[in-house]
Amino acid sequence: MSLIPGRISVVIPAYNQEEYICDALTSLTRQKLGKWELEVLVVDDASTDQTANLVLGYQHKLERLELVSLPTNSGVSAARNAGLEAVTGEFFTFLDPDDWYAPEHLATLASALEELHVDFVRTDHVRVTGTNRVLHRAPQAVRGLPLNPADDIEPIDSPSMVDYAFVWAGMYRTDLMRSVDAYFFDADLYSAEDRLWLWKLHLRTSRYAVVSYPGVFYRRGLPGSLTQVFDERQLGFIPAYARILEEVRAHQDADRHLPKAMRQFFAIVCHHEKRAKNYPPQVRLEMKQQLRKIFTTIDVHIAQQVALEMDIARRRHILSFLQVGVAK
Structure with missing residues (x-):
């Protein structure tokens, strides 16, 4: 056109x-x-x-x-x-x-x-x-x-x-x-x-x-x-960040930009975990399962370094997901 x-x-x-x-x-x-x-x-x-x-x-x-x-x-x-x-x-x-x-x-x-x-x-x-x-x-x-x-x-x-x-x-x-x-x-x-x-x-x-x-x-x-609803639509951030991380990894300056993408992703994970008490049980379970899956494919060394720079509560939460990823 x-x-x-x-x-x-x-x-x-x-x-x-x-x-x-x-x-x-x-x-x-x-x-x-x-x-x-x-x-x-x-x-x-x-x-x-x-x-x-x-x-x-x-x-x-x-x-x-x-x-x-x-x-x-x-x-x-x-x-x-x-x-x-x-x-x-x-x-x-x-x-x-x-x-x-x-x-x-x-x-x-x-x-x-x-x-x-x-x-x-x-x-x-x-x-x-x-x-x-x-x-x-x-x-x-x-x-x-x-x-x-x-x-x-x-x-x-x-x-x-x-x-x-x-x-x-x-x-x-x-x-x-x-x-x-x-x-x-x-x-x-x-x-x-x-x-x-x-x-x-x-x-x-x-x-x-x-x-x-x-x-x-x-x-x-x-x-x-979307901020006022608590159904499965909330989980769209997970596939979105899987694609963001893939997009960054393919970039010529991936080493430079990947820590920012991970930090942003981790912050949103923590935000949703904090709100999860308002989600139906099936949505909470689905969120956990999807997050565990994406953390098995994440760049663990960079992720650990990024997590260590977060505040203690968020750091502990993200590192627990990373340990799951390492174990698999």
Whole structure:
């Protein structure tokens, strides 16, 4: 599919979002685009509410609004991929259906992409919890200059740009992402899919930038969000990190980046173990079994070194998994 210069494509995956989708779309009608042209691709992931009808009601307000309907509920990765299949813009980005943009958000990011001649840009965001709003800055102090994405994978023991796992807090050059095979999400992942996608960007591209424009507003703590459910969808982080570790091992600088990938994985393991008391017994058992399996394939020497740099409680927990791996 040929790309249209000067066009920005926004992909919105939506499942049962009748309460919020109008806020997202209204923010798009208010974009001050200047020379840029907007394409909006809403993917209805087999909603059972009025989401699709509400989207259709915006077709007279957004000239290039397309509703893509999936026949069965397939998850956020598959929904984003369906939108990405239809992208015709020179640049693309994502908007979750319960979030919204400030009026100059898209033009600001597109202009930065164009002027800095980079593969992608990342930006800050505003976290919204009820009526409370808090600015969250991307963990890179250097702003508005081209940077090497691989250089910003580290440091190991403090937040870096691969820890800033919000794919909607950025904009991407479509042809480049397709050429380096960093365009589509792994459709079978129901969580942590954004982490794998961003790791690929940092390993496979050569130039990016961070800009100081917190123009995306991110709602937290909603009842349907993954942080509020305790079923098998929580376990998506395990296959996601198996693939992240595989991706890093295949990289030319694997020795440099593998400790960071492991540290990130270990921290999320500990996070889920802490929450596991809220999971059904079968989900807890499945998590243990999957983790034991992945720890039998892990790089034990590097993993032990990484674990030794963690706090005592987390270190003890991770080392217990590693001992299982060594025993097998």
